[in-house]
Structures are given as C-alpha cells and as structure tokens.
Amino acid sequence: MKNNRLPLYVLFVLVAVALVWRVSNPPPKTMPGPVGPFNGWKSSRAIGEMGAQNVNPAGTLWAGAWNEKETSKDTSDSAVRIVDFNAYSAKSCRLPDNIEVNFLNWVDDKTIRVCFTSSAPDKGLGMLLVDAVEAQVKGKPEYFPEIARVVYWPNATSTFIAQTTGEPESVAAFVVDGEKSCKMIGKPIPTGVSKQISLHKDAGISADGRWFMFSVSDPAAEGGRVYYLANAEEGTAQKAFDLNDVPGRIDGIWPSETGVLLVCSVNQKLQAAIYDIATNKITARPNGVGDLDAWPAVPKSISITAYDGGFEFDTATGKSRAVLDFTKLNSESDKAIRDLIRDSHFYKLKSGNFITISETGGAIDIRELKPDGRWYRNVLPRI
Structure with a gap:
C-alpha cells in the first residue's frame, strides 16, 4: 500500500510559511467603540473611552469617537461610529494610528470634522474629515501648531473657541477658511487655569467670532464655576457671572x-x-x-x-x-426609562417616532420612542 502522508520536512515548511504569513499579516485590531452587533450596542460596554460625540444639524445622524490607548506600547487606536436613526443602522470608520480624538462636529449633514492630538505634540491640533454616508476618511489630516485643543465649535460654522499652545494657558477665537487654513481672530486671552482651576466645556461664540464666552471650574466661585465674556479682537475678558447666578442648568x-x-x-x-x-x-x-x-x-x-x-x-x-x-407611563419599566431619558434632546424621525440623546459622565444614551412617548427600542443605551 502506498504511503500518502506528507514527508515531515514538507510539514515543517508549511508550518513555517503559515507562521511567516501570520506575522506579516496580523489579524485586524478590534475597533474601539461599542462591542458586538449594532442592535446590541451599549455605551457602557465598549473598547476604549468615548472622546467626543455629536448629532448632525438635521438630527438624522449621530457620530461618536472612541480612543483606546496601549500605554505599554505608547500607541493608540481610534474610530468613529456613525448611527443612521431613520435606517436604524450603523457604520464604523477606523482613523489613522496614534491619534486621540477630543472633539468632533459636523461640517454639514453628511460630513464629520474630527479634531485630535497626535503622538507628535509639536504638530498641534489635527483635523480630518469623515464622509458619514460612506464611513470613510476624506483626504489627509491638516495640522495647526498654534492650537492645542478645541473648546467649543458649533455645527456647520467656521468660527470656534480653542485653547492655544504655549504659556500661559490661553483661549482664543479662530476661523477656518475651507479646511486647510485657520487664523486667530484678535488675540489670545489667558484663562487663569492652575492646579485648582480648570477649563470647563460650557462656552459659546458669536457668528462672526468677535465675542465668545468661556467658563472655568473654580472652587472659589459661587457654584464652583465662573463664566467670562471675551472680546476676541481686543484680547480681553471680563468676569460675567458665577454658576449660582444662572436661573437653571x-x-x-x-x-x-x-x-x-x-x-x-x-x-x-x-x-x-x-x-x-x-x-x-x-x-x-x-x-x-x-x-x-x-x-x-x-x-x-x-x-x-x-x-x-x-x-x-x-x-x-x-x-x-x-x-x-410621559405622565401616563407609570409602570416600573416606564419610570426607569423616564429617568434615563430625562434632560435629553429629541428629534423626530420619518416614521413619526422620536430619538432621545443625552450624555452623562462621558457615556452616551440614545433611544427611540413611539409617538405616544412609550419606549420603542434602544439605539445606543448606557445600560
């Protein structure tokens, strides 16, 4: 009877080839963000941490960016997850290696602007565009060495507030011309940030960028936060009010x-x-x-x-x-949903249903409600 077994040296060669192929072609890394299929996503069960999120001006698409750091290797991985509310579907877009997303907004209803820092801090703030329909990066990143990070940037606008690089820590108004050039409006304004005082996310800017408001967390302020009104062109700011002076949230x-x-x-x-x-x-x-x-x-x-x-x-x-x-929704499960979606912004869908969106402690919560206010299904719940 003929021996059909492969010679041992052939087996060794095949194993070696397989090992070399695997080393040169490693399996793709798991993408940062919620794990599993879309209909089972939860923002509390995700790879990495959410760095930024925003809904488009039309209220039809949502985008969130997650960052995963590998401290031992000094590397990072980032991705944008995009949800289409009307289609009840999601897409994912892996971003370039070794960046950390800290802000995103929408250029228009179908284009996401991603703002990030990189492993080369001297480059300053990086910006890139993502096609939300195709879930693909558009073009190459642009870098702005005079900007450290974005503080506030409204959707579909060209003016924004950013923290500048260098000392002392300052903020300034900027305007973009297209996506490749960016210039400061007026002068930078020192924030007075120290170990006890930190820049807060509450902010606003006028359409022309001449006036903006920023806030800092300060234990000495009434309510722990103080707001400053800035004249961008003059490079000056005056204290406007403390948090406790405001009628509500x-x-x-x-x-x-x-x-x-x-x-x-x-x-x-x-x-x-x-x-x-x-x-x-x-x-x-x-x-x-x-x-x-x-x-x-x-x-x-x-x-x-x-x-x-x-x-x-x-x-x-x-x-x-x-x-x-919601006043007639009094079952225990209904009350739990009412608590979870409290203080959400909501948007009407083509179906007549509504989407609720809220963020608490860095975790996003998105749910779909029926026209009568009853829960219909989860989109991206916290829990």
Missing part, C-alpha cells in the same frame, strides 16, 4: 455685543435669560427675547425632555409646546 450660550443669550432648564422647562454687559447682571426672560436678530445663530426652537414629557421651546416667545406626554 445651562443648555446653550449665544454671545453678542448687545448681551449674552442663555437658555436654561428651569423646573422641567427651558427658559431664556440675558446677561447684560452694561449692568453685569442676568435677567430672566420667561416670555422669551422677542427679536433674535442680535443672535442669528440661535435655533428658533429647542426640543428637550423632562420627567413628565418632551417639550419644544420657542426661543423668541418663551413658550413651550408639549410634544411627548
């Missing part, structure tokens, strides 16, 4: 040369207030602010949930229209 800040429009959450409803530069005082405006010409970037309406329902706030009139009613 701040939902939006819109500065202008006539004053700063604040939208705050007060007793489950949104309410407008104006910080007057001349008097250095905040005045609540329960009947709205009327003419919005001084704040052209302010949305005409803002939709937010409370424990009792979802309300659409009219910025000009100060009126809130009930869109969702």
Whole structure:
C-alpha cells in the first residue's frame, strides 16, 4: 500500500510559511467603540473611552469617537461610529494610528470634522474629515501648531473657541477658511487655569467670532464655576457671572455685543435669560427675547425632555409646546426609562417616532420612542 502522508520536512515548511504569513499579516485590531452587533450596542460596554460625540444639524445622524490607548506600547487606536436613526443602522470608520480624538462636529449633514492630538505634540491640533454616508476618511489630516485643543465649535460654522499652545494657558477665537487654513481672530486671552482651576466645556461664540464666552471650574466661585465674556479682537475678558447666578442648568450660550443669550432648564422647562454687559447682571426672560436678530445663530426652537414629557421651546416667545406626554407611563419599566431619558434632546424621525440623546459622565444614551412617548427600542443605551 502506498504511503500518502506528507514527508515531515514538507510539514515543517508549511508550518513555517503559515507562521511567516501570520506575522506579516496580523489579524485586524478590534475597533474601539461599542462591542458586538449594532442592535446590541451599549455605551457602557465598549473598547476604549468615548472622546467626543455629536448629532448632525438635521438630527438624522449621530457620530461618536472612541480612543483606546496601549500605554505599554505608547500607541493608540481610534474610530468613529456613525448611527443612521431613520435606517436604524450603523457604520464604523477606523482613523489613522496614534491619534486621540477630543472633539468632533459636523461640517454639514453628511460630513464629520474630527479634531485630535497626535503622538507628535509639536504638530498641534489635527483635523480630518469623515464622509458619514460612506464611513470613510476624506483626504489627509491638516495640522495647526498654534492650537492645542478645541473648546467649543458649533455645527456647520467656521468660527470656534480653542485653547492655544504655549504659556500661559490661553483661549482664543479662530476661523477656518475651507479646511486647510485657520487664523486667530484678535488675540489670545489667558484663562487663569492652575492646579485648582480648570477649563470647563460650557462656552459659546458669536457668528462672526468677535465675542465668545468661556467658563472655568473654580472652587472659589459661587457654584464652583465662573463664566467670562471675551472680546476676541481686543484680547480681553471680563468676569460675567458665577454658576449660582444662572436661573437653571445651562443648555446653550449665544454671545453678542448687545448681551449674552442663555437658555436654561428651569423646573422641567427651558427658559431664556440675558446677561447684560452694561449692568453685569442676568435677567430672566420667561416670555422669551422677542427679536433674535442680535443672535442669528440661535435655533428658533429647542426640543428637550423632562420627567413628565418632551417639550419644544420657542426661543423668541418663551413658550413651550408639549410634544411627548410621559405622565401616563407609570409602570416600573416606564419610570426607569423616564429617568434615563430625562434632560435629553429629541428629534423626530420619518416614521413619526422620536430619538432621545443625552450624555452623562462621558457615556452616551440614545433611544427611540413611539409617538405616544412609550419606549420603542434602544439605539445606543448606557445600560
């Protein structure tokens, strides 16, 4: 009988070839972000940490960036996860190696701007674009050595607030021209940040970038936070108010040369207030602010949930229209959902359903509700 077994030396050669191939072609790294298939995603069960998130201006797409660091190898891996609410689907886009995403926004409804730091800190802030429909990086990153990180950048605008590189730690207004050039508006403004004082995320900027507001966490301030109004062109800033001076939780800040429009959450409803530069005082405006010409970037309406329902706030009139009613949802599971989606922004889908989005402690929570306010399905829940 013929011996059909391969000679041992042939087996050794095959094994060696397989090992060489595996070493030169390692399996792809697991992408940072929620694990498993999309319909089972949870933001609390993810690889790496979420560095930034944002919903597009139309309220139809959401993007979140996760970063995973390997301290022992001094490397990092990042990815953007993109959710299409109307299609109930998601795509993922792996980003270049060794970057850390710390901010993202939307250039338009289909293009994501990713802001990051890299392993070469002397390059300054990096920016790249992602096609949200194809989930692909567009072009090459651009670097801006005078910028350390973005503090605040509204969607679909060219002006933003950033922390500058160098000492002392300062902030400044910037404007982008296309995506390849960026210039400072006016002069940098020192923040006074120290071991006890840190820059906070609450901020706002005028459409032309001439005025902006930034905030710092300061144990000495009433409420632990202080807000400064900056004149970008002059490079000056004045203390405006402490957190305790504000009527409620701040939902939006819109500065202008006539004053700063604040939208705050007060007793489950949104309410407008104006910080007057001349008097250095905040005045609540329960009947709205009327003419919005001084704040052209302010949305005409803002939709937010409370424990009792979802309300659409009219910025000009100060009126809130009930869109969702949660008061009849009193089962234990319903009450749990009401708690989880409290203080979410919400958006209406083509189906008539609604999407709620909130972020707490760096964890995102996105759910879909029926038109009557009942839970329909999870999109990206915290738990």
